[in-house]
Amino acid sequence: MSFVLPEYHAPDFGEARFVNAPDVVFAPAPKDGVAPEGYHATSIYPEYFKVNGQWLLAEESRMDCVAVLRNGKIAVVEFRNLKAGEPVVVGRTEDASQGIYIYANGFQAESSEQETFAFRQGRSRETAYSMDYDSIYELLRYEKDHGKILWVMGPACAFDHDSRAAFAALVRGGYVHGLLAGNALATHDLEASYLRTALGQDIYTQKSMPNGHYNHIDTLNAVRNYGSTAAFIQAGKATDGIIYECVTHNIPYVLVGSVRDDGPLPEVYGNVYEGQDAMRALVREATTIICMASTLHTVATGNMTPSYRVVDGVVRPVYFYSVDISEFAVNKLRDRGSLSVRTIVTNVQDFVVNVKKGVL
Structure with missing residues (x-):
């Protein structure tokens, strides 16, 4: 349907x-x-x-x-x-x-009668998510042409060959209208293209490479030498992956740094309030937001996202998903007041691959 x-x-x-x-x-x-x-x-x-x-x-x-x-x-x-x-x-x-x-009930349909006592009403690793996936596929197909899909990503999404390739395909397919992340996601994604490792491990076999602990800072240093990520990509140093596809297809992305950052990449916001303003500029346009394996960025994004958006004079809902393998991580956002969030407890690398298969 x-x-x-x-x-x-x-x-x-x-x-x-x-x-x-x-x-x-x-x-x-x-x-x-x-x-x-x-x-x-x-x-x-x-x-x-x-x-x-x-x-x-x-x-x-x-x-x-x-x-x-x-x-x-x-x-x-x-x-x-x-x-x-x-x-x-x-x-x-x-x-x-x-x-x-x-006004909290503007989108509320007539609810069916519910039992006072029932098992498994919460969201956990035991929850069945088949219907959630099907709903996401349908939502993304709709939003591709009628909305703006914003993704919030932690570095786990760049550590795996298949998840990088899947998200790159989503960008090419028109299912990504913006990206929010930190220095690590972009750094390890560029490292994966530049040196075929993420944090020194082969992105497919997960085998640690000799002197692999240098690879991410070698990548950072190389990008900084070119002056920008776009220049690094235009020079042919990165030829695939998440950031490559965003740059190639002019998808806006905002990278906000933290006190633990290496490098960082030239585009990373060091001033958190400037970074917050840049994030909110993308959030203001988003109608669906999917956050994956980044508790800090997920909570930050959730706290600046309303449950609705006015598009061409029409009030419509904003769909917000939090995906993480940790039940604590997905529940933390709800505890911070983002009550409209929908949570999925799973490996985000598998999630991205499943979404790609479901819509492409």
Whole structure:
């Protein structure tokens, strides 16, 4: 059965509670980077604010930010990006009584009756994921032409010959519209093409090569000598893989570094807030996000991803998956407030290969 995008059912603002609700209250930010007392913190769900008698939707939201009136629209702004004097929404009730309404059920279909007690309602390594895979295949086929698919990847995805080849095929097939990662994913993927190893191990046999511990820093040094990853690739030093295909097909990617990075690659953001802004620029366009084996980047991405997106004036859901072999890793994101995440506990290398087979 082909994928059908769920329809959004907006609140009925003709109801008395909305008609009789007061306009939302704004207070000026007292200084740059500081919200006024009683500020309203945003969530992952659609939020409406009554301004001059009209209920306005915050169209580009993220959790743990503040709502600001900019150019007649509600902008959702990180605390660090607030400007002194900007009108910030204040109020901490979310039931319309203060002109603020959080709407969590806009995409909810009529639910069937569920048993009070039932086994295996959580997500674990024992969960059957056959239906999840089939759903992902259908979703990706839809999103290829109607949305933007953003992938978040840890270095495990580059350590295996088959998973590298599978993801490269997904890029060529049009199933990748953006990539978020750290220095390690890109470094080891380039190493795999340049020297056929990842962290010094053959990417197919996993056999350690003589002096293999030099290989990733040799790769980093070589890329830095060329000045950029694109120049390294254009010189023929990397001829396949994840980053090669992204560069070749003009797929945007954002690499945000950490204190443990070697090198790093020239494109890696060393300033985490500049990196966060670059990540959010891609997240703002994404309609499906799939995170694989990178707890730090997964939680970071989840915390800046709302449950919805406005595309051509239509509110639609954002699909968010977290894939990891660790139950702890996939559950951590949900614990951090990203309640709309769908989790799959499996080896991400196998996951990528399965997705490639399912859609290509």
